[in-house]
Amino acid sequence: MTEQTAEALPTASTSHVSKYTRNQPYLSEVLVNERLTGPDSEKETIHVELALEDGMTYTPGDAVGIIPTNRDVVVEGVLKALGFTGSERVLDHYKVEISLDEAVRTRLAIGKLARGSVNQFAKLCGENAPAGLKALLGVDNKAAAEEYVWGREFVDLITDFPGIITDPQQLFNILQRLTPRMYSIASSQDAHPGQVHTTVRVVRYNSHGADRQGVCSGHLGERCQVGKVMPIFLHENNAFRLPEDTSAPVVMIGPGTGIAPFRSFLEHRQVHGEPGRNWLFFGEQRSISDYLYKDQFAEMQKQGVLTRLHTAFSRDHLKKVYVQDRMQENAAELFEWLETGAYFYVCGDATRMAKDVETALLDVIAKGSKGTLEYAAEYLAAMKKQKRYQRDVY
Ligand SMILES: Cc1cc2nc3c(=O)[nH]c(=O)nc-3n(C[C@H](O)[C@H](O)[C@H](O)COP(=O)(O)OP(=O)(O)OC[C@H]3O[C@@H](n4cnc5c(N)ncnc54)[C@H](O)[C@@H]3O)c2cc1C
Structure with missing residues (x-):
């Protein structure tokens, strides 16, 4: 992995100059495909690095579309x-x-x-x-x-x-058409020129007496070894962006594969030497087997890029602990960050996590402001308007 210095880098751009689309994808070579979760994990989460052609650009917050083939x-x-x-x-x-x-x-x-x-x-x-x-x-x-x-x-x-x-x-x-699947981009292009990284949970289950796989995640998990080529395209997502003000504080809630865009955000802020404070909440089942990108985040903490890091490993405790519990435990400080203009981001599971995190956030605001939940809802609505509350949930 090549690292660049801040001086040599172009600034973050939101414009994409690429001729490749979902109908005309780029045939990208798999550069890295490695398992992030330990052998004892109940989940199989992989880190995939794909090659890009010159001129294919993305911004942190974007996704990569991957076109799978059936097994x-x-x-x-x-x-x-x-x-x-x-x-x-x-x-x-x-x-x-x-x-x-x-x-x-x-x-x-x-x-x-x-x-x-x-x-x-x-x-x-x-x-x-x-x-x-x-x-x-x-x-x-x-x-x-x-x-x-x-x-x-x-x-x-x-x-x-x-x-x-x-x-x-x-x-x-x-039958419906076999469609591409979207994956949040987990890298900063300025930190990894010519590459795009993703964090993929491989879907596997047994039903009606047969072992099954998700079409695309199974494809990535089983059939896309290093050197193979797969059709991809970049997908712009202007609704999920780092603040333009590089000194603005950022709070990121990214349990599970929801961590992906925040690795991208943090790498971007690191490589550009952006001064804003960064606070990451990560959650999974067990710290021993499910702590995605643990060493990289530890290094970022050491370097001061990651100002605050809170983890919630639900199965490590008798009572299950989730990211929203960590938010509640740190309510006063979290509200202080919001009051200093922090941007609040959520990525990952839409069905439960995103709702639970929003409930916790409203609670944090109500407590911190000594206001009612109605006041907290107005506060959050104002944050949304200022683009300081952004979600990328699926
Ligand atoms: C904007 C966006 C960003 C995303 N980012 C990421 C990311 O960073 N990482 C990531 O891993 N995913 C991400 N996803 C999800 C991803 O796009 C795929 O939906 C996911 O990988 C599953 O696709 P698949 O083709 O493997 O599974 P599919 O073939 O589509 O099958 C998945 C389906 O299998 C069925 N299923 C699953 N488990 C069971 C079970 N136990 N019993 C019965 N049926 C079951 C469910 O119906 C489920 O919907 C993102 C999605 C979006 C929209």
């Missing part, structure tokens, strides 16, 4: 269940003729099953749908259909209801 075993399972060889010819979404194998491997979402796919599939039967399939159709059977699709993939549907697809082209009406 061999899943592709073969689908072709076998359909009774096709894969050499049949089909027209892709742009009406370009390709082999069925290529279509199933690179164009069609044969991973987790969507309810819409079940409906489209059933349409092929007209009135003659098997009873089991009919029981998944219509508004009255929505709950049954949702239960059916949960944890299932397309191969399960065609195995449960065989012989319905007779023409390979029908797959394009049934």
